[in-house]
Amino acid sequence: MGVSEMFSLKDKVALVTGASYGIGYGIASAFAAAGAKIVFCDIKQEFVDKGLASYKADGIDAKGYVCDVTNEEMVQDMVKKIEAEVGVIDILVNNAGIIKRIPMCDMTADEFRQVIDVDLNAPFIMAKAVIPSMIEKGGGKIINICSMMSELGRETVSAYAAAKGGLKMLTRNICSEYGQYNIQCNGIGPGYIATPQTAPLREKQADGSRHPFDQFICGRTPAGRWLNPDELGGPAVFLASSASDAVNGHILYVDGGILAYIGKQP
Ligand code: NAP
Ligand code: GCO
Numbered sequence: 001m002g003v004s005e006m007f008s009l010k011d012k013v014a015l016v017t018g019a020s021y022g023i024g025y026g027i028a029s030a031f032a033a034a035g036a037k038i039v040f041c042d043i044k045q046e047f048v049d050k051g052l053a054s055y056k057a058d059g060i061d062a063k064g065y066v067c068d069v070t071n072e073e074m075v076q077d078m079v080k081k082i083e084a085e086v087g088v089i090d091i092l093v094n095n096a097g098i099i100k101r102i103p104m105c106d107m108t109a110d111e112f113r114q115v116i117d118v119d120l121n122a123p124f125i126m127a128k129a130v131i132p133s134m135i136e137k138g139g140g141k142i143i144n145i146c147s148m149m150s151e152l153g154r155e156t157v158s159a160y161a162a163a164k165g166g167l168k169m170l171t172r173n174i175c176s177e178y179g180q181y182n183i184q185c186n187g188i189g190p191g192y193i194a195t196p197q198t199a200p201l202r203e204k205q206a207d208g209s210r211h212p213f214d215q216f217i218c219g220r221t222p223a224g225r226w227l228n229p230d231e232l233g234g235p236a237v238f239l240a241s242s243a244s245d246a247v248n249g250h251i252l253y254v255d256g257g258i259l260a261y262i263g264k265q266p
Contacts, residue, residue, distance in 0.1 A: 006243040010035035013087045014240065015079075017041050017069050017126060018096025020051030022195040023145065023229045027093055029058060030233025031240060036091065038062040039082055041069065043096075069096045069122035072129075079129040088133045091141045091240045094123035094167075099197060104158040112159040119163035120170065127174055131183065139182030141240050144171045146187040146251055148258060168251055175249030184248045186239045191255025192217045194226040202226070219264040222257035 009031055016028045019040035028038045038060055042048045048064035055062035063086060067078040082089060098118045100111050123144050134140030149161040150168040167187065174185035192198060201213040218224050235254050238244050253259055 001242065007237055007241045008035055009091070009237065009241055012036045012090040012240070013039060013082070014091040014093070015039045015041070015082060015089045015130070016093040016095050017067075017122070018043075019093075020047040020064075021054065022197065023190060023193055023232055024093065024095035025051065025054065026229030026232050027095065027236040028055070028062065029060065029230070030237050031091070032058075032060040032062070033233075034237045034241065036240070037086055039065070039086055039089070041065045041067040041078060041096075043068050069094075069126055070117045072125045075122075075125050075129050079133075083133060088137050089130045089140070090134070090137070091143070092126060092130045093143045093145065093236065093240075094126050095145045096122060097145065097197075099157065099160045101156040101200070103156055107159065112162075115159035116163050116166075119160065120166045123167055124170060127170075127185070131174075131178055131181075134183050135178070135181045139184075141244075142171075142174060142183065142185040143236060143239050144168075144185070144187045146171070146189040148189060148191060148253075148255060150187070150189050150251060151253075151259060171251065172249040179248050182245075184239075184244060186244065186247055186249065187251040188232060188235055188239065189251050189253040189255065190227065190232055191221060191253070191258045192226050193229055193232070195229055198226075217258075219266070220258055220261065221255070222261050224264075225256070227254070227256055 014031045014036040016024045018024045019028045020042045032038050045066050052064045065078045067074045144167050146167050147164040150164040153161050171187040203211050235252050
C-alpha cells in the first residue's frame with residue numbers, strides 16, 4: 001500500500017460528535033480533505049445548522065444530526081439513521097465535551113455528574129452504539145478526545161480531570177476488548193487549543209492585559225503559544241486511517257510539548 005493510500009479516508013463514513021465548531025470541526029475538516037464522508041451531531045438544531053453552513057462554505061458536504069450524546073435512546077436512533085442514510089460508521093470521534101471550572105468543594109454533586117455524563121458516559125454510549133456494525137463490517141476506528149487532564153490535575157477542574165482520566169482508561173479497555181475484531185481505539189490528548197471552551201482563559205483583563213492563565217500556559221508550552229483546532233487534523237487522520245492499524249490503546253498527545261516541559265522560568 002502506498003503512503004497516500006495509507007493515509008486516505010476515501011469513502012469512509014466518519015461521525016464526529018459535537019463538531020459544529022471547535023476541535024471537532026477541525027478534525028472533521030481534515031477527514032473531509034482525506035476523502036471521508038462527514039457526519040456530525042450537536043445538541044441543538046441551531047448549532048447543527050450553523051455547522052452545516054460552515055462546512056458548506058468550506059466546500060464540505062456534511063450531514064448533521066441533533067443528538068444529545070448522553071441520551072442512549074437518541075444515540076441509538078441517530079446511529080440507525082446514519083447507517084440507513086449514509087452508511088455504516090467506519091470512524092467515530094468522541095469529541096463532544098463540557099467543562100465546569102469550579103473549586104471541588106464548591107461544586108455540587110449534580111454539577112460533577114453533568115461533566116462525567118458528557119465527557120465519559122457519552123463516549124461509552126457512543127462506542128457501544130457503533131461497535132456492533134463495525135464488527136459486522138470487519139473493523140473500525142474509534143478516537144476519544146482526551147486531554148492534558150488525562151495526565152495532570154489543576155485547580156477547579158476535578159470533574160473534568162476525573163472524566164478525561166477515565167476516558168483514557170475506557171480507550172485502553174475498548175482496545176483490549178475489541179482489538180480482536182480489527183477495531184482500533186485510540187485517544188488524542190490536545191494541549192491548550194483556542195476554542196470557545198477555553199475562551200474564558202484567554203479573555204483580556206479590564207486593564208487590557210493578558211489573562212494570567214494565557215500567560216501561564218504560553219510559558220508552559222515550548223512553542224510559547226496556544227494551538228489551533230486545525231493542528232489536530234493531521235494526528236486525527238493518522239489515527240483514523242490504515243496508517244495506524246497497528247496502533248491501539250494509545251493516547252497521542254498533541255500539546256506542543258507541554259507534558260515534556262517543566263515550564264519557562266518566570
Ligand atoms: P467546545 O468549543 O466547547 O465545543 C464542544 C462541542 O461539544 C460543542 O459543539 C457542543 O455543542 C458539543 N456538546 C456539548 N455537550 C454535548 C452533548 N451532550 N451532546 C452533543 N454535543 C455536545 O469544545 P472544544 O474546545 O472544541 O473541545 C472539544 C473536545 O476537546 C472536548 O471533549 C474537550 O474536552 C476536548 N479538549 C479541548 C481542549 C481545548 O483546549 N479546547 C483541550 C483538550 C481537550 P453546543 O455548542 O451545542 O453545546
Ligand atoms: C482548563 C482547560 C483545559 C483544556 C484541555 C487541556 O480549564 O484547564 O479547559 O482543561 O480544555 O482539556 O488539555
